[in-house]
Amino acid sequence: MSFIEVKDIVKKYQVGEVEIIANDQVSFSIEEGEFVVILGPSGAGKSTVLNILGGMDSSDAGNIFIDNRDITKLNERELTTYRREDVGFVFQFYNLVPNLTAKENVELASQIVTNAMDAEEVLALCGLAHRKDNFIAQLSGGEQQRVTIARAVAKRPKVLLCDEPTGALDSKTGKMILKLLMDICKKTNTTVIVITHNSVIAEAADRVITIRDAKVENVRTNQQPKKVEDIEI
Numbered sequence: 353m354s355f356i357e358v359k360d361i362v363k364k365y366q367v368g369e370v371e372i373i374a375n376d377q378v379s380f381s382i383e384e385g386e387f388v389v390i391l392g393p394s395g396a397g398k399s400t401v402l403n404i405l406g407g408m409d410s411s412d413a414g415n416i417f418i419d420n421r422d423i424t425k426l427n428e429r430e431l432t433t434y435r436r437e438d439v440g441f442v443f444q445f446y447n448l449v450p451n452l453t454a455k456e457n458v459e460l461a462s463q464i465v466t467n468a469m470d471a472e473e474v475l476a477l478c479g480l481a482h483r484k485d486n487f488i489a490q491l492s493g494g495e496q497q498r499v500t501i502a503r504a505v506a507k508r509p510k511v512l513l514c515d516e517p518t519g520a521l522d523s524k525t526g527k528m529i530l531k532l533l534m535d536i537c538k539k540t541n542t543t544v545i546v547i548t549h550n551s552v553i554a555e556a557a558d559r560v561i562t563i564r565d566a567k568v569e570n571v572r573t574n575q576q577p578k579k580v581e582d583i584e585i
């Protein structure tokens with residue numbers, strides 16, 4: 353069995369009289385330590401499957417195995433522990449606490465798990481050793497995104513889920529953030545899943561999953577992914 357197995361996930365939303373099928377029998381597998389890109393047009397169902405993978409939403413049918421455990425079978429309490437201990441989230445909007453420093457923001461996350469990385473160590477890993485005592489408001493967008501990544505990585509998650517992590521950044525900064533996510537993936541063997549509209553980013557991924565109209569359209573693996581330095585996002 354693969355490290356992550358998503359099997360026949362179905363998710364429907366009822367909006368008034370209308371039923372929206374956001375995920376229609378979505379299936380794919382991911383190996384540990386892979387850098388995975390989920391591609392697809394707006395409304396295709398990418399965030400829905402990522403949210404279910406992260407234990408933030410539940411599916412109507414199907415199973416998701418992560419490290420041999422079916423997270424669709426967890427009760428609320430187990431799901432809270434799963435979200436806290438096993439999943440790191442990086443969103444387009446940073447959700448940082450503005451009146452705390454970079455280090456304090458990371459510590460907020462590391463304090464709630466056992467065996468967290470040292471906040472200063474993880475900030476250094478994310479290229480922010482010199483900014484650790486700055487308040488969030490004093491940091492640039494790219495630096496704030498680095499804090500978000502440091503905060504997620506500090507928990508030593510089994511999987512790092514990133515929804516449009518470069519969406520709010522200019523291309524140069526976005527590339528640096530992508531490089532950081534890739535470095536973390538390879539240095540710490542953390543499985544990283546990135547949702548993006550930008551198909552160029554897929555050239556650097558180990559595996560590319562394309563979702564369209566709520567279904568998986570295609571899964572391919574790159575035998576020789578390009579270096580982030582060599583793609584133009």
Ligand SMILES: Nc1ncnc2c1ncn2[C@@H]1O[C@H](COP(=O)(O)OP(=O)(O)OP(=O)(O)O)[C@@H](O)[C@H]1O
Pocket residue numbers: 365366367372373374392393394395396397398399400401
């Ligand atoms: N909470 C919700 N209630 C109702 N409909 C929803 C809800 N969340 C998502 N949807 C619908 O489900 C479909 C898939 O949405 P989803 O956000 O997963 O797409 P996406 O591929 O991530 O799109 P984007 O790239 O624009 O974020 C869309 O039609 C969306 O409107």
